[in-house]
Amino acid sequence: MRQTPILYIIGLGMLAAGCASAGPSRETLIAMASASQSSESTGSVALNSKIISASTQADGFAGDYIIGAGDLLVISILDLSEVDKAKVRVSAEGFIRLPLIDTVKAKDLTARQLESELAVLYGVEYLHDPQVSVFIEEYRSQRASVLGEVNKPGIYEVNDRRSLTDMLAQAGGLSKEADRVVYILRKNGSPGTALSSSGDLLKVDLDELLAGRNPALNVRVDSGDVISVPKSGEFLLGGAVRKPGPYPLKGKLTVDQAIYFGEALKDEADVSNIEVLRFNGSKTEVLHIDLEQLRQEGKVAPAIQKNDVIFVGTSGPKTVLYGAVDFVKTVVRFGFSAGMAF
Numbered sequence: 001m002r003q004t005p006i007l008y009i010i011g012l013g014m015l016a017a018g019c020a021s022a023g024p025s026r027e028t029l030i031a032m033a034s035a036s037q038s039s040e041s042t043g044s045v046a047l048n049s050k051i052i053s054a055s056t057q058a059d060g061f062a063g064d065y066i067i068g069a070g071d072l073l074v075i076s077i078l079d080l081s082e083v084d085k086a087k088v089r090v091s092a093e094g095f096i097r098l099p100l101i102d103t104v105k106a107k108d109l110t111a112r113q114l115e116s117e118l119a120v121l122y123g124v125e126y127l128h129d130p131q132v133s134v135f136i137e138e139y140r141s142q143r144a145s146v147l148g149e150v151n152k153p154g155i156y157e158v159n160d161r162r163s164l165t166d167m168l169a170q171a172g173g174l175s176k177e178a179d180r181v182v183y184i185l186r187k188n189g190s191p192g193t194a195l196s197s198s199g200d201l202l203k204v205d206l207d208e209l210l211a212g213r214n215p216a217l218n219v220r221v222d223s224g225d226v227i228s229v230p231k232s233g234e235f236l237l238g239g240a241v242r243k244p245g246p247y248p249l250k251g252k253l254t255v256d257q258a259i260y261f262g263e264a265l266k267d268e269a270d271v272s273n274i275e276v277l278r279f280n281g282s283k284t285e286v287l288h289i290d291l292e293q294l295r296q297e298g299k300v301a302p303a304i305q306k307n308d309v310i311f312v313g314t315s316g317p318k319t320v321l322y323g324a325v326d327f328v329k330t331v332v333r334f335g336f337s338a339g340m341a342f
Contacts, residue, residue, distance in 0.1 A: 048173030050210040054165040054218060065159050067106050067114065068141025068223075069094055077122060078131040087137070100126060111136060142223035146171040149178035149229045158225075163218045164204060167227055177231050180206045180251030184219065185226040207251045233306030237262050240269035240312045249306055256291050256301040259312050266314070273313030278305060
């Protein structure tokens with residue numbers, strides 16, 4: 001792994017700190033910090049509350065469940081005491097055993113189709129126009145996995161009305177380390193989906209889904225699907241901040257939000273003098289960002305990426321050395337390489 005020279009880091013820190021410029025007022029800094037902290041405070045608790053709300057409000061999905069081996073059925077036939085709430089489990093071969101008619105194939109049928117089949121069989125000798133009801137009590141044949149950064153990873157039963165938020169809620173919600181992106185590996189392809197996909201891999205932006213901007217992202221989960229919630233990435237914050245170090249990168253985060261993760265900016269901080277180091281393989285890209293100018297022009301600050309290093313510069317030549325030394329200490333403490341693996 002190619003190491004980034006420490007002298008280069010020192011030089012960058014001194015360069016960033018040495019560019020004197022009038023920073024924003026204290027009132028501006030306080031307002032910006034408040035907005036940033038408010039955004040961050042949503043946290044995993046609030047996000048899981050939204051997941052549960054979305055799952056309970058879902059209308060479900062059209063289509064009937066296909067019965068499979070291991071499913072537990074509850075079957076009733078009006079005016080036939082022998083079949084009154086009879087519980088039968090579908091065998092591995094796909095058959096069920098009922099009074100008077102012995103075995104019937106249930107596998108690959110919907111509940112309505114099985115009702116029609118049983119009405120014909122019982123109508124031959126026992127009843128005129130029998131009224132049959134089939135209720136699926138357990139969906140043993142239809143399961144999906146929820147893995148990664150959830151509180152209760154495991155294998156869960158699914159049916160024709162199980163959505164992504166249903167499955168995440170059933171798995172106990174997201175952990176504190178979870179990213180805001182979820183991947184669904186389909187057992188079978190999902191043509192016609194509006195989601196970003198690569199073959200049978202779907203990518204769902206939870207922020208987009210839970211904000212209500214795109215309800216179609218709350219996709220139906222089918223048997224054999226694997227839902228994976230990755231751990232969030234990190235970025236490194238240094239320079240004129242109170243608490244430098246690595247911070248989790250969850251969802252979309254812009255530079256003007258990220259600089260306030262370090263609890264607060266120091267008095268000498270200059271938001272018109274920010275450097276972002278970005279690592280692309282063996283190359284290091286340096287972005288020079290002036291937040292004051294961006295705000296004056298009405299432009300949005302750029303989003304940060306996983307493993308970015310953000311350095312907040314200072315105003316005044318007296319702070320040059322202190323800013324560079326603090327940043328180098330941060331880099332040495334948390335590790336600094338082309339791969340930025342914290």
